Amino acid sequence: MKRFVFFVKVIFLIGNLGFSQDNFIIQNKHKSDKIKFQLINNLIIVPVEINGVTLSFLLDTGVSKPIIFNYLNVSDTLKIKNTESIFLRGLGEGESVEALKSSNNILKIGDAIKLNQELYAIYDANLNLAPKLGFPVHGIIGNDIFKDLIVEINYSKKYLKLTEPEAYRYKKCNSCETFNLEFHNSKPYIDTEITIKNKQIPVKLLIDSGGSDALWLFVNDSLGIKSSNKFFNDFLGHGLSGSIYGKRSKIDALHLKSLVLENANVAYPDSTSVLYARMVKDRNGSLAGNVLRRFNWVFDYKNAIATLKKNAYFKEPFSYNKSGIELAHDGFRFVKEVDDRILREKVGISNNDAAMNNIKVVSDMHYKMSLKPAYLIVELRKNSPAERAGLLINDVLISINNKPSHQFSLQQITEEFYEDSGKRIRLKVDRNGKELTFSFNLEDPY
Known part of the structure; x- marks a missing residue:
């Protein structure tokens, strides 16, 4: 299944708050x-x-x-x-x-x-x-x-x-890797390595299960941590203190000892957005959900270690949103639907009849108004296929590829935007009470 980046990230830098004397x-x-x-x-x-x-x-x-x-x-x-x-x-x-x-x-x-x-x-x-x-x-x-x-x-x-x-009893695991944890303000960090432009670079990364990106890196020219020439500017998420923007690209590899993820997604947040996060000595970025989910983990804070083993997600390729659209659930809207219960009573269709594809002709259709989830375009990447097609922020999605949007979850719709390049997407939207239709092809953003 295609995976995608959740565009809202909230990171709380509370630090040095102390602990309750009581434990779980x-x-x-x-x-x-x-x-x-x-x-x-x-x-x-x-x-x-x-x-x-x-x-x-x-x-x-x-x-x-x-x-x-x-x-x-x-x-x-x-x-x-x-x-x-x-x-x-x-x-x-x-x-x-x-x-x-x-x-x-x-x-x-x-x-x-x-x-x-x-x-x-x-x-x-x-x-x-x-x-x-x-x-x-x-x-x-x-x-x-x-x-x-x-x-x-x-x-x-x-x-x-x-x-x-x-x-707790540890089990022998020859295919596992174990990392020592280092803590700053109660947050766990590991030392690992990345490869950029064929150069292997040691990095200290926050383990951040609350972010859905793969990897965030803080630009450091002296270490060689910087974007390649192939990148695109993007909205990275919402922090506690505002929106975060930066560049998205790829790195050659992320090395978790013997477990190597190649051609991994990376984001380089603008330095002003992560000023407080960079105060941790020698921190180079974060390891987030799109990497973490490719392993099963055991976190043992008492002994300051984390053990990981690759799982069924490990080999899934890293991909980006190829439409440029970010959606959000925006309450509900009324949708006119055929009242299936009344229709069945009127013509005597049983569930078995329907299963056998019996056809009944009814001239007097009965409808009902139902509340269905509304999905709103909240971010639109500049010069993306969706923007060039004419879509705008605050457009409300009515259908995708001729199927009503309310039949899908937000995650299911967004997964459509991570399909292969060249796939045709047809969207019908409500713009200030007027229905409009737009089409575009998915394309790699960089």
Whole structure:
């Protein structure tokens, strides 16, 4: 299946906040629990219960403390208490954002529970991941789980396994590789190597499961870390402090010891957007979801090691969005549909009849108005096939290749834009109440 880059990335640089004295424990005799997750745009979405309310959280190794996006006043439902206002700073060129810091919260993931959890509620409505993912995401969680438990991430079978360190037993694995972890502000880094223009370069990378790109590198001319002549400028995502732009290209190879990914995607963010991220000594970038998902991982923060083994995604080629369109879920719109229930009653069609393709002629059709998801063009790459065809930001997608857009998830539609170059795409859109049709061919962006 084609994979693509999620264009929203939120990285929280909270740093030096301290830890609660309480730890996560597993409430069963095995001291271990397995939790299924959803993998959406290379991102792990896991169910988390806070103060008795089950929510969907992004699992992000790049965040220190749990974050709740309070655009729906979730904190009222969660009965969040003991709050104080603070300001957080992250990626992007904008200002810090205000958040409420709360303590004494009960947090559960499967059978793992912590009774005194600090978390942060952010009220900025722009920090809402749901429209960009097409899936409800209420917050982000990271270090508090990883520091207390051994965390296995099985990307291929889509589950987490959480185990108390004293109960974990390593299995012999000749095909695995193990890296030492280095921590800065509670975030994990590894030393590895990349190849650019046939030169092998040592790099220190943040392990960032909260980003869906493959690899971010910070330009460093003295080390030879810079884009090749084949690149394109693009919107890279939203940080906590604003939008992030930069160049996208490819590198010759990413070396995770004996495990080598060739012709990997890379983004070079503008230096002003990652000023705070570059404050970590010798950091050269981030290793994100489109690389991480190609392996199954065991994170052992107590012993400061991470073990990885390639999985079924390992050999999938790296690709880019060949349309230039970035979509977001934008609420719902009314769609006129044939009322299948009334139609069946009127002409006496049974489910078996329909399965046998019996044809009934009906002159008096009955319709119903249904609320269906609306998908909005929110970013449009300059000089892309979609822009040249005449599409605009804020166009609402009605159909793709003559099929109603509401029949697809946001991820399914976006996957169409990662198909082979030359594929014809036909889009019908609503522009200020007027239906317009555009066609273009997918093409490599660089």
